[in-house]
Structures are given as C-alpha cells and as structure tokens.
Amino acid sequence: MSNQKKVDSKEAFNLEYTVSPVASSVNPIIYNQELCIGCNRCAQVCQCDILFPSKEKGRHPIVMYPGECYYCGACVMVCPNPGAITLKHPLMNRAKFVPVK
Amino acid sequence: MNRSEYKWPYANESGMEEMVQSDVLVLGGGLSGCFAAIAAARKGLSVAIVEKGAIEKSGSAGTGFDHWESACTNPCSGVTAKEIAEAYVREQDWYSNGIAHYIECREGYDRLLDLESFGGKVRDTEDEFVGAEFRDENTKLMFAYDYKNKFTIRVWGSTFKPALYRELKKLGVKIYERTEATGLLVSSDSGGTVRGAGAMGMNVRTGKFYVFRAKSTVLAMSRPARVWLFDPDLTGLCEFRPMQSIGSGHAMGWRAGLEFTMMEKTVRAEFSAAGRSFPPYGAGNNHNTWYAATMVDARGVEIPYVDRDGRELKTVSERYYPAPGQKFFLKGGVIDNPKYEYRGPETLEFDELIKRGYQLPFYADLSRMPESERKVIWGMMIGEEAKTKIPIYQNYTDRGFDPSKHMLQSYGTGWQSANFLEQERQFFGAPGGVMHDWDLKTNVDGIYACGDQLYASDCAGFACATGYYAGRKASDYAKTVGLAEINSQDVQAEKERLYAPLYVRSEEGITWKELNSAISKAMQNYCGGVKCDSLLLEGLDLLKSFEKDIVPSLYAENPHDLMRTHEVMDILTVAQIVLHASLARKSSSQPLCFMRSDYPEIDPACDRKHIVLRQEDGKPVTREVPLDFFGDLEEEYEKRNQRYIREEAVHHE
Ligand SMILES: Cc1cc2nc3c(=O)[nH]c(=O)nc-3n(C[C@H](O)[C@H](O)[C@H](O)COP(=O)(O)OP(=O)(O)OC[C@H]3O[C@@H](n4cnc5c(N)ncnc54)[C@H](O)[C@@H]3O)c2cc1C
Numbered sequence: 216m217s218n219q220k221k222v223d224s225k226e227a228f229n230l231e232y233t234v235s236p237v238a239s240s241v242n243p244i245i246y247n248q249e250l251c252i253g254c255n256r257c258a259q260v261c262q263c264d265i266l267f268p269s270k271e272k273g274r275h276p277i278v279m280y281p282g283e284c285y286y287c288g289a290c291v292m293v294c295p296n297p298g299a300i301t302l303k304h305p306l307m308n309r310a311k312f313v314p315v316k
Numbered sequence: 317m318n319r320s321e322y323k324w325p326y327a328n329e330s331g332m333e334e335m336v337q338s339d340v341l342v343l344g345g346g347l348s349g350c351f352a353a354i355a356a357a358r359k360g361l362s363v364a365i366v367e368k369g370a371i372e373k374s375g376s377a378g379t380g381f382d383h384w385e386s387a388c389t390n391p392c393s394g395v396t397a398k399e400i401a402e403a404y405v406r407e408q409d410w411y412s413n414g415i416a417h418y419i420e421c422r423e424g425y426d427r428l429l430d431l432e433s434f435g436g437k438v439r440d441t442e443d444e445f446v447g448a449e450f451r452d453e454n455t456k457l458m459f460a461y462d463y464k465n466k467f468t469i470r471v472w473g474s475t476f477k478p479a480l481y482r483e484l485k486k487l488g489v490k491i492y493e494r495t496e497a498t499g500l501l502v503s504s505d506s507g508g509t510v511r512g513a514g515a516m517g518m519n520v521r522t523g524k525f526y527v528f529r530a531k532s533t534v535l536a537m538s539r540p541a542r543v544w545l546f547d548p549d550l551t552g553l554c555e556f557r558p559m560q561s562i563g564s565g566h567a568m569g570w571r572a573g574l575e576f577t578m579m580e581k582t583v584r585a586e587f588s589a590a591g592r593s594f595p596p597y598g599a600g601n602n603h604n605t606w607y608a609a610t611m612v613d614a615r616g617v618e619i620p621y622v623d624r625d626g627r628e629l630k631t632v633s634e635r636y637y638p639a640p641g642q643k644f645f646l647k648g649g650v651i652d653n654p655k656y657e658y659r660g661p662e663t664l665e666f667d668e669l670i671k672r673g674y675q676l677p678f679y680a681d682l683s684r685m686p687e688s689e690r691k692v693i694w695g696m697m698i699g700e701e702a703k704t705k706i707p708i709y710q711n712y713t714d715r716g717f718d719p720s721k722h723m724l725q726s727y728g729t730g731w732q733s734a735n736f737l738e739q740e741r742q743f744f745g746a747p748g749g750v751m752h753d754w755d756l757k758t759n760v761d762g763i764y765a766c767g768d769q770l771y772a773s774d775c776a777g778f779a780c781a782t783g784y785y786a787g788r789k790a791s792d793y794a795k796t797v798g799l800a801e802i803n804s805q806d807v808q809a810e811k812e813r814l815y816a817p818l819y820v821r822s823e824e825g826i827t828w829k830e831l832n833s834a835i836s837k838a839m840q841n842y843c844g845g846v847k848c849d850s851l852l853l854e855g856l857d858l859l860k861s862f863e864k865d866i867v868p869s870l871y872a873e874n875p876h877d878l879m880r881t882h883e884v885m886d887i888l889t890v891a892q893i894v895l896h897a898s899l900a901r902k903s904s905s906q907p908l909c910f911m912r913s914d915y916p917e918i919d920p921a922c923d924r925k926h927i928v929l930r931q932e933d934g935k936p937v938t939r940e941v942p943l944d945f946f947g948d949l950e951e952e953y954e955k956r957n958q959r960y961i962r963e964e965a966v967h968h969e
C-alpha cells in the first residue's frame with residue numbers, strides 16, 4: 216500500500232506505548248486481593264492477553280481489556296489459590312435452572 | 317486509573333528485528349500446530365513454532381474438549397476408517413474434505429495414544445465409571461453417541477494442551493509465544509517457480525519484529541471470524557472460536573497467492589454469546605456434550621426420543637444404538653440434520669411437539685437418567701469440554717445447580733438456545749478454507765496447512781491427525797531443499813505495514829473496533845442470507861474503499877492494540893475473499909448454504925464442483941476441481957504413506 220507511513224527504526228524505538236483499562240459493560244474477572252499472591256500465572260496463560268501484571272509486587276493483575284475476555288476460564292484453572300480469581304458471566308448469559316418436577 | 321499511573325509493563329522493542337532459522341516453521345500453536353511441530357521434531361529436524369497466545373492454554377481446545385471423533389482404529393471400534401470417512405463425504409454431498417477426514421479416521425487414534433504418552437488423560441484410569449454401559453472394561457476407554465460401534469471417545473481434553481506444551485519443550489522445539497504471524501514469505505527461482513520461504517511476525521507485548529526463515533512452513537491458524545458478527549463491547553464473546561483466531565492465516569495466504577475453496581459457504585450463525593445465544597453448553601440441550609440428555613417441557617412432561625424411522629424409544633439406553641437394520645449412525649460437531657442413512661436417535665421434531673401440545677420452555681433434566689449417564693454429562697463432559705470447567709461446571713455449581721435436583725432451561729425453539737437473523741452469518745459446520753493435495757500441501761511448494769485452516773475442517777481429532785500428517789510431509793520436503801532466498805523489500809514493506817497504526821495520532825485515528833463494526837455491517841448488508849451479483853459488487857466496492865481510505869487512518873497505542881488492528885485488517889481481506897468466492901458461484905447450493913436471488917437454481921449438475929480461488933496480481937483467479945478429486949480414499953492414502961503404516965501406525969490384533 217502506497218499510503219503507509221515510512222518507518223524509521225530509530226523513530227520507532229523512541230515510540231512510547233500507552234495503556235489504560237478499556238471500559239466495558241461487564242467485569243468478567245474479579246480478583247480477591249486477600250487470596251491473590253500476585254504470581255501472574257493467570258496473566259501468563261490468558262490467550263487473549265487481557266490481564267496485565269500489577270506494578271506492585273504481590274498485587275493482583277489488572278483487567279486491562281475486559282471486553283476481550285473469551286470466558287474460557289484458563290486463568291482460574293491455573294491459579295494456585297482457589298478464590299483469588301473468579302469468572303463472572305454477563306448477566307444476560309446466566310441461564311435459569313429450576314427444581315425438577 | 318489515568319494514563320500516567322500505569323506504564324506499559326513489557327519492554328518496548330518496536331523497530332527491533334530478529335531473524336530465526338529452522339527447517340520447519342509452524343504458524344499457530346493450537347492442537348494442529350503442536351502436532352505438526354512434534355512430527356517434524358521427531359524426524360530430527362529443527363522446528364520453530366509461532367503462537368499468538370500462550371501454547372499451554374491457547375486455541376479452540378485451550379481449556380479442553382470432551383469428544384474425540386472418528387477413532388476408527390481403536391481396539392473396540394466396530395467401523396473402519398474407510399467406512400466413516402466415506403460416510404462423511406456422502407453426508408456432506410462431497411463438499412467435504414475427504415483427504416483430511418480419511419487421515420483423521422486412519423491416524424487419529426494414534427494421536428490420542430501420543431497424547432496419553434505425553435501425560436494426557438484418555439481413559440478412566442481412576443475407575444470412576446466402572447460398570448457404565450459406555451465404558452470398555454478392558455481398555456477403560458469411554459465412548460459416546462454410538463455405543464455399539466464405539467468410535468467416538470470421551471476424553472479429558474483439559475489435560476491435552478499442557479501436555480503438548482511440555483512435549484514441545486522436551487523435543488527442543490523453538491517456541492515463540494505472544495507472537496503473531498502476519499505475513500508469509502515466498503520466493504521465486506529463476507524459472508519463476510514460487511516456493512515458501514518462511515514468515516514474518518510481531519511480538520504482541522514488545523512490538524519486536526521477526527523474520528522466520530524456513531525450508532517449509534505449516535499453517536495452523538484456524539479459521540476466520542468476526543466477519544458478520546461483531547460487538548464492540550463484548551468482543552471476546554462474538555464468536556464460538558477464540559478471539560485470537562480471526563483468519564489471519566487465510567489473509568496472509570491470500571496475499572501470498574494460496575488457493576482457497578468453499579469460501580462462499582457460510583451458515584446462519586449458531587453461537588455468539590455477545591448477544592443471541594448463551595455460553596456454549598451452558599443452556600439446557602441434548603446435543604454434543606449433552607447427548608443424549610432427557611428433555612422435558614414446561615410441565616415436566618418428558619419429550620420422546622425417536623429413531624430414524626420414527627419409532628419411539630422407551631429407555632435411555634436405546635438412545636445410544638443404531639436403528640434396526642442400520643450399521644452405525646453419525647453424530648458430532650458438524651453433523652446437523654443427517655441423511656436417513658446416518659441419522660441417529662433424536663428427540664421428536666419441534667413442530668410435532670407443539671402439535672402434540674408440548675409447552676415451552678423446555679429443559680434438560682438429567683435427574684431422570686441413570687446415574688452413570690448423569691455423572692458423565694455433568695462432571696466429566698461438562699468439565700472437560702472447552703470453556704466448561706470453570707464457566708459452566710464451577711459457576712453453576714457455585715450458584716447451587718445440582719443435576720439430580722435441578723433442570724436447566726433451554727431458550728427459543730431449538731436446542732441451540734440461539735435466535736439469529738438470516739444475515740448474521742458465521743463460518744461454522746465445515747466451512748471453506750485452504751485447498752490442498754494429498755500431502756496437505758497448498759498450491760505453493762513448501763507451504764502446508766492443517767486443522768481448522770483447511771477447507772471443510774471439523775474437530776479436534778481432525779486437527780491433531782492432519783497436524784501430524786502435515787508436519788510429516790513438510791519435513792520430507794524440508795529434507796530435500798535448502799533455505800529459500802528472501803526479499804528484503806518484502807520484509808521492509810511488511811514492517812511498515814505492521815507499525816503504521818502506531819504513527820497515527822489518536823485524535824485523527826480510527827480504532828479497530830470502528831472498522832470491524834463497519835465490515836460486519838457491510839457483510840450483513842451485501843453478503844447476507846440471500847446474495848446477488850449487484851449487492852456483492854457493491855460490497856466489494858465498499859470494502860475496497862475501506863482498504864484505501866480507512867486502513868491508513870487506523871490507530872493503535874501499543875502492541876496489544878496493534879495486534880487487534882492487524883486482526884481487523886485481516887478480517888477486511890477475508891471478507892473480500894468471501895465476496896469473490898460468492899461472485900464466482902453462479903447458482904445456489906444447499907450443501908454450501910448458499911442462496912442467490914439472481915441464480916436461484918439449486919445445485920445444477922454443471923456447478924457441482926469446487927470453485928478454487930486465489931489472488932494473482934491483485935485479481936481473483938479461479939479454477940474448477942471435481943468434488944471427488946481425492947479419488948479412492950484408502951487406496952490413495954496407502955499409496956503415499958507406506959512408511960508411516962510400517963513404522964508408526966499402531967496395529968491391533
Ligand atoms: C467451544 C468449543 C468446543 C469444541 N468442542 C470440541 C469437541 O468436543 N470435540 C472436538 O473434536 N472438537 C471440538 N471443538 C473443535 C476443536 O477444538 C477444533 O477444531 C480444534 O481445536 C482446531 O485445532 P486447530 O489447531 O486447527 O486450531 P486452534 O486449536 O484453534 O489453534 C489455532 C491457534 O492459532 C493461533 N493463531 C491464530 N492466528 C495466529 C497468528 N496470526 N499468528 C500466530 N498464531 C495464531 C491461535 O492463537 C490458536 O492458538 C470445539 C471447539 C470449540 C471452540
């Protein structure tokens with residue numbers, strides 16, 4: 216494509232990346248800081264790469280891109296401390312069950 | 317949190333470049349890619365694998381799967397590979413991948429044994445289901461669907477990806493994770509023959525640029541998505557397959573001149589938990605993972621199962637056996653409404669139920685089933701199936717669901733709990749993809765493909781078997797050639813293309829979400845349920861204008877965003893492949909779910925063929941291939957795989 220901008224590698228190297236949590240109507244991942252040891256295993260396996268390590272050692276990761284969650288549960292599966300991380304479906308996706316007749 | 321509080325946590329390596337060399341390069345680290353790499357490494361070649369996510373949990377089967385289909389060579393099987401592969405071909409009216417299905421039926425069980433040797437769980441070693449009708453007491457294998465013929469195996473798929481990851485490391489495969497492949501490298505020799513030379517890519521955390529040179533390349537990047545279905549808020553839920561897989565393998569293949577077929581085939585969407593459906597396997601139903609759950613209506617009246625002749629089945633057990641006079645039946649991922657010959661037990665049709673006074677909503681009621689069937693559906697299958705261990709099993713249990721006490725609601729009129737419009741389409745049920753020969757080689761020498769990236773692809777066993785096979789053939793080829801030359805201009809152009817969105821100012825830029833929304837709206841408008849030339853051309857015109865006017869304005873602030881932006885650029889390419897493929901077929905077709913208002917004739921004999929499509933000098937070029945181009949499946953396979961049969965295949969008495 217002719218209208219792409221020329222990339223100078225020196226210029227590229229000086230680029231600063233910025234990031235901040237992107238708002239979404241949902242909170243798919245909920246951390247419990249009481250239980251989380253900040254090991255970042257959850258961030259390591261998330262295939263969508265939506266969990267970012269915290270700047271502070273020992274603190275839970277940040278859910279940077281909640282809308283990109285695939286709701287696979289991999290992050291919960293690898294967590295060494297049950298309860299430190301919870302996956303929550305959007306309200307509209309909570310199927311109903313009733314006592315058998 | 318504001319911008320100044322959180323800094324990008326990974327190194328900034330934009331503009332840095334690394335060159336990697338290997339004999340075999342595998343793009344995509346899902347089931348098929350892992351097996352391709354393993355096959356090549358076992359042959360003693362050097363292998364590099366490139367995966368956008370983290371292999372331990374990436375791909376469609378990242379968190380598991382529960383059915384292993386077409387294990388025709390397992391010791392309990394009552395069917396042959398030839399029988400089942402040919403049945404699939406007939407069931408899909410020859411718009412089927414005969415070659416890949418045969419490989420699956422013939423070698424799939426060998427791959428399952430591989431997985432077991434890597435530490436995956438494939439049989440009931442803990443004796444949880446002793447005495448169950450679906451369990452073989454000698455081998456401890458557990459079967460699904462057809463208990464007489466025993467060719468679908470229930471597996472603990474959540475153990476598989478971690479096992480494959482360990483094996484790759486053990487074999488010394490060079491692993492590049494969090495790295496997206498973005499473009500193929502091809503080179504042409506003095507005679508003008510084109511061959512694969514490797515690929516390029518970018519680390520999605522650091523922005524580092526990679527050039528992967530290799531003697532042969534295997535494409536294993538799954539299939540397209542988000543072409544019609546897009547939700548800027550719940551993007552990760554738009555599609556059935558993972559967010560990461562949007563058909564970039566198709567897009568880079570198109571740019572490199574690879575051939576595709578059946579790209580005109582799309583179905584009315586079946587899954588999109590961003591709107592019209594529920595989390596997969598999370599609503600009451602009796603298909604797939606839930607087969608053959610007892611269903612009841614709103615009053616609690618049981619819904620009858622019938623065999624293919626309409627005979628009502630009295631017991632739960634009968635739901636798992638062929639009808640009188642029927643050898644076997646087909647069920648599974650792509651089997652929707654099978655022909656009489658292959659039709660298995662099913663609940664009475666919806667219209668008939670309503671006529672008889674059954675009342676909505678329906679529910680799945682496992683409490684009425686024998687304990688072993690209840691436990692295997694809720695606890696094993698729901699638990700091992702992708703996206704069920706935490707999202708369904710744990711979440712519903714935490715909410716108080718007990719399958720012996722509760723019944724789970726089904727939504728809408730069908731079993732899918734989905735309610736899509738005709739123009740909301742999806743690549744589902746064996747869609748189009750890369751065209752290939754008996755070596756799973758594409759039309760370009762040195763480039764192979766496997767798994768969901770192949771046309772009319774299917775399931776996990778299919779992915780593992782074709783991955784291994786493609787890896788084997790790519791290795792054979794790599795042994796005969798040196799590294800191909802690469803063109804530094806191609807590399808420079810790719811680098812510029814990849815980084816360009818970082819240089820657009822946010823105030824002036826367009827985000828990937830805005831473009832994805834526009835593409836999916838365009839595709840719903842111009843390439844929906846019913847198609848015609850003038851609308852398709854209008855669609856192409858609009859998408860071309862996006863490419864020219866909008867792509868240069870795409871804006872990204874970091875490598876993650878850049879990855880999403882590249883994805884949408886690829887979706888834009890895939891959408892154009894679909895439009896070209898649709899324009900090329902001048903009739904309607906039932907098996908391709910392809911309806912034309914300007915060419916309404918359905919499946920005329922002259923059009924029962926593959927219309928194979930590729931790009932040359934920026935223009936689509938087609939050729940025709942007979943639907944039975946693969947020949948006699950068993951004969952052709954055996955011609956080419958004697959060494960495998962002698963040295964690697966598992967032989968049973
Ligand atoms: C919810 C669900 C349930 C399923 N259940 C079953 C079942 O029970 N039984 C069954 O047989 N089948 C099942 N399937 C289908 C089966 O999982 C897939 O067919 C199979 O995993 C496909 O394997 P693959 O290697 O082709 O693709 P995948 O396993 O999806 O792997 C593709 C990989 O490519 C990577 N990738 C994509 N683009 C790039 C790029 N540009 N660069 C680098 N890497 C890239 C992705 O991150 C991904 O890891 C299910 C699928 C889903 C989604």
Ligand code: SF4
Binds near residue numbers: 261265284287289290
């Ligand atoms: S559920 Fe899956 S996609 Fe969502 S944060 Fe966890 S690992 Fe990532």
Ligand code: SF4
Binds near residue numbers: 246256258294295299
């Ligand atoms: S894996 Fe668990 S303990 Fe580790 S950071 Fe994530 S939530 Fe915390």
